[in-house]
Amino acid sequence: MKTTDLVIVGAGPAGIFTALEMIRRGSKQKIMIFEKGQPVEKRTCPKSKTGHCMNCKPYCHITTGFSGAGAFSDGKLSLSCEVGGDLPQLLGTDFVQNITDYTDTIYLEFGADTHVEGQENTDEVKEIRKRAIRAGLKLVDCPIRHIGTEKAHRLYGDIEQYLLDHGVELYFGYECNNLILDRETCLGVLVSHNGVTEEVHAKHTVIATGRRGADWLEKLCAEHNIAHLPGTVDIGVRVEVRNEIMEMVNKVLYESKLIGYPAPFKNKVRTFCQNPGGFVSQENYDNDLAVVNGHSYKEKKSDNTNLAILCSHNFSVPFNQPIEYAQKVGELTNMLGAGHILVQRFGDILDGKRTWEKELAQSNVRPTLPDAVAGDITAAMPYRAMTNIINFMHAMDQVVPGFASQETLLYSPELKFYSNRVKMDQNLNTNIAGLHCLGDSSGWTRGLMMASSMGVIMGRLLANEM
Numbered sequence: 110m111k112t113t114d115l116v117i118v119g120a121g122p123a124g125i126f127t128a129l130e131m132i133r134r135g136s137k138q139k140i141m142i143f144e145k146g147q148p149v150e151k152r153t154c155p156k157s158k159t160g161h162c163m164n165c166k167p168y169c170h171i172t173t174g175f176s177g178a179g180a181f182s183d184g185k186l187s188l189s190c191e192v193g194g195d196l197p198q199l200l201g202t203d204f205v206q207n208i209t210d211y212t213d214t215i216y217l218e219f220g221a222d223t224h225v226e227g228q229e230n231t232d233e234v235k236e237i238r239k240r241a242i243r244a245g246l247k248l249v250d251c252p253i254r255h256i257g258t259e260k261a262h263r264l265y266g267d268i269e270q271y272l273l274d275h276g277v278e279l280y281f282g283y284e285c286n287n288l289i290l291d292r293e294t295c296l297g298v299l300v301s302h303n304g305v306t307e308e309v310h311a312k313h314t315v316i317a318t319g320r321r322g323a324d325w326l327e328k329l330c331a332e333h334n335i336a337h338l339p340g341t342v343d344i345g346v347r348v349e350v351r352n353e354i355m356e357m358v359n360k361v362l363y364e365s366k367l368i369g370y371p372a373p374f375k376n377k378v379r380t381f382c383q384n385p386g387g388f389v390s391q392e393n394y395d396n397d398l399a400v401v402n403g404h405s406y407k408e409k410k411s412d413n414t415n416l417a418i419l420c421s422h423n424f425s426v427p428f429n430q431p432i433e434y435a436q437k438v439g440e441l442t443n444m445l446g447a448g449h450i451l452v453q454r455f456g457d458i459l460d461g462k463r464t465w466e467k468e469l470a471q472s473n474v475r476p477t478l479p480d481a482v483a484g485d486i487t488a489a490m491p492y493r494a495m496t497n498i499i500n501f502m503h504a505m506d507q508v509v510p511g512f513a514s515q516e517t518l519l520y521s522p523e524l525k526f527y528s529n530r531v532k533m534d535q536n537l538n539t540n541i542a543g544l545h546c547l548g549d550s551s552g553w554t555r556g557l558m559m560a561s562s563m564g565v566i567m568g569r570l571l572a573n574e575m
Contacts (some may be wrong), residue, residue, distance in 0.1 A: 111276075114138035114298055114573060118285045120146075121177030122557055123548030123564040124317035125268060127267055129566025130187030132275045138571070140276075141309065143283040143300050146174030148464035153283075175279070176265035177319045184256025184264075185364060186558045187384070188213055190224065192251045192366060193559030200535055205562065213254065213561045219264050219271075222407070226363030227252040233361040237508065239365060244507035250365040252275075257407030288314065288544070290333060294546035313571060317547040317564070322396060323526040325551045326400040336532035336540040340552040342431035343381075344438055344494050345419035346486065347389055347401045348502070354511040355414040356409050359385035360573040363471040364416075367508065371409075371500035374493055378501040381417040381525075386410030389478035389520055390452055395459075398439050401450045401478070401520040411477050417523050418496045418501055419501065432526050439522040442489040451523075452481040455502065458495075472516040486521040526553070537567055 110571060115131075117124040120142050128140050146152065152174040187193050190205040197205045217223065227234075227250075234248075241248045273279060283303055289296040289308060297310040318326060328335045358365045364383040371378060387405030394400060403415040424431050442451055453464040454472065463485035469476060487495055498519075506513035530552030537545045547553075547567055548560035 110308045110310060111141065112310065113141045113311045115140045115313045115315065116309050117142040117297060117315045117317060118441060119177070119318040119322060119548070119550070120144035120175045120279065121317055121319040121548055122561040123319075123551075124315060125176065125265075125272070125560045126215070127315055127317070127547065127568045127571070128272055129215065129268065130565045131572045132277070134569060134572035136572040138574075139278075141278045141280065141311070142272075143280045143309070144175060144296070145282070146283050147281050148279070149262060149269050156191055166256060171452070175269050175281070175322060177262075180264065183535060184214065184261035185220060186216060186221065186254040186256065186427075187251050187556060188254060188558065189249075189251040190559070190562075193556040194405050194554035196559055196563060199533065200552060200566070207564055208562045209558060210502060210564050211215075212472040212558065214564075216254070216256070216264070216561075219267050220260070221254055221264060223254050223299050224573065226252075226255060229297050233357065237358060237361065237365070240508040241488045244369075245370040245371075246367045246504055246505040246508060248369060250362070253362075253364050255363065255405075255407070257405070259406050260369050263441070281555050282406070286317075288329060288333060288541075290541065293540065294542040297315070298528060311543075313372045313543050313545065314354055315547055316550065316568060317560075320526045320549045321553075322550045324395070326531075326546065327432060327529050330529060330531065331343070333523055335544070335546075337529040337552070338532065339424055339429040339431060341421050341423050341434040342521075342527045343419035343421055343521045344435055344491070345378075345417055346490075346498055347403055347415055347417050347523045348512075348521040349389055349413050349415040349474060349477065349520065350514070352386060352412055352414050352478070354514070355383075355509060358509055359383075359414060365508075367505065369501050369504055371497055371504060374497060376493070376496050376497055377421040377475065379419055380432070380505075381419050383414065383416035385414045387413070387415050387475065387477070389415050389450075390479075391478065395446030396436075396440075397443075397448070398436060399448060399450060400439055401445075401481075401523050409571075413477055413479070419523065419525060420497045422494075431529075435524045435526065437523050438489060438491060438494075442486065442522040445484055445489055446482040449480055449551070450478060450484040450520050451484045451486045452476055452478070452520045453484060453486045454515060455459075455513060455517040457485075458487055458499065458519065467516070469518075474516045474518050476518060478520065481520055536570055
C-alpha cells in the first residue's frame with residue numbers, strides 16, 4: 110500500500126498543471142501521479158516509419174502517456190475562455206479568463222512561441238465576420254498560441270522533468286481500476302501494474318483521465334453514485350481542402366472558430382481544431398475504435414488545411430448514454446472501412462455515390478492521411494448529423510468560397526468524448542468527500558488550455574491546505 114497527500118489519475122494537462130501549480134505555490138504535500146501510458150521520451154508512433162496505423166497495444170501512444178494527446182497534437186492554446194468548455198458557467202467568466210491568462214504565462218516559461226495568431230488584420234477580420242453573419246454563422250474571437258506538434262513534445266518533456274526535479278512521483282504503466290471509498294468519502298484508488306493490484310491512499314484524489322478516460326469515469330459515476338448529468342458528445346467529420354481555399358482565413362485568424370445552427374434541426378454545429386498546412390491523423394481508442402484527428406507542425410507543412418466540423422448531441426430521457434451512442438457510430442464507420450478511417454469527396458456525397466480511390470488520385474486535394482479508405486461515410490453517419498454537416502458546409506462556403514467544392518474531402522469518424530458532466534461546487538468538490546474530477550473527462554472542459562487552467566485552479570485550492 111502507498112500513502113500520499115494527493116493522488117492524481119492521468120498525466121494529461123489537467124493533472125500535470127494541478128501538480129505544477131502546487132509546486133509553484135510552495136506546497137510541500139506529497140504528490141503521486143499514475144499514468145496508464147509512458148513518459149514523453151518513450152512515446153513514439155510507429156506510423157511515421159511504417160506509413161500506416163499499427164493499432165498499438167495495449168494503448169495508442171498518440172492518446173495515452175504523459176501530457177495525454179497534447180504531446181502529439183498541434184499544440185494550439187486557445188487564449189479566450191469562451192472557447193474550451195463550460196468552466197466559466199461554474200466559476201465565472203472573469204475569474205476563468207484571469208486563470209487562462211496566467212496559465213498561458215506558464216506555457217511561455219516552458220518555451221511556447223511568443224507569437225499569438227488572430228490579433229492583427231482587424232479589417233480582414235471584419236470582412237470575414239461580415240460574411241459569417243450573412244451565412245447565419247457566428248465568428249468567435251479567440252487568439253491562438255500555436256506550439257506545434259514537434260515543439261509540444263519537447264515542451265511537455267521539460268514539464269515532466271520539472272515535476273520530477275521537484276519531488277512529484279510519476280508512475281507509468283499503471284492503470285486505475287477503481288476508487289477506494291468509505292461511504293461518501295474517497296480514501297484513494299486501486300491501481301494495477303504488471304498484473305499486480307495495489308492500494309494508494311490519499312487525502313485528496315484527482316481524476317483527470319482526459320477524453321480517452323471519459324467512458325471509464327462515466328462508469329465510476331454510476332457505480333459509486335457520483336453526482337453527474339448526461340453530457341454532450343460531438344459527432345462529425347474532419348474536412349480537408351487546399352491551402353489556397355483557406356488562404357485568407359489562415360493568414361488573418363490562423364484558426365477560424367465558427368458556430369451555426371443550420372436548418373432544419375437547429376443543432377449546434379461548429380468548426381474545431383483548424384490546421385493550416387497540417388496533416389490528418391488517426392487515433393485509436395479502446396476496443397480498437399479508430400477516430401480521425403488533425404495536427405500541424407511548426408516547420409513541416411502540407412499543401413492542405415484540415416479542420417473538424419462537429420455536431421453537438423445531448424440526450425436525457427429516456428436515453429442518457431451519449432458516449433456509447435457516439436462509439437456505435439464510430440464502430441459502424443470502422444466496419445465500412447475495414448478498420449480504417451473513411452474518406453469521401455463532398456461532391457460525391459451530394460451526388461449520392463461513394464468515392465473511389467481512382468477519383469482521389471485525380472483530385473486537386475490529395476489526402477494527407479494515406480491509409481484512409483475511400484468509401485461512403487453517409488452509410489454510417491446518422492441522418493441528423495449528416496444533414497447538419499452538409500448544410501453547415503454550404504454556409505461555410507459563403508464565408509470561404511470553395512470550401513464546399515466537389516473535391517473537398519471529408520474523413521470519418523471524428524468523435525469527441527467529454528463524459529457525463531460531474532457535479533462540483535466552486536471548490537471543485539464532488540459529492541464524494543476528497544474526490545475531484547478535472548479536464549475533459551469531467552465534462553467541464555474541451556481542449557488543451559482549459560483543461561490546463563482547471564488544473565491550475567485545483568492546484569491553488571489544494572496548495573492552500575499546506
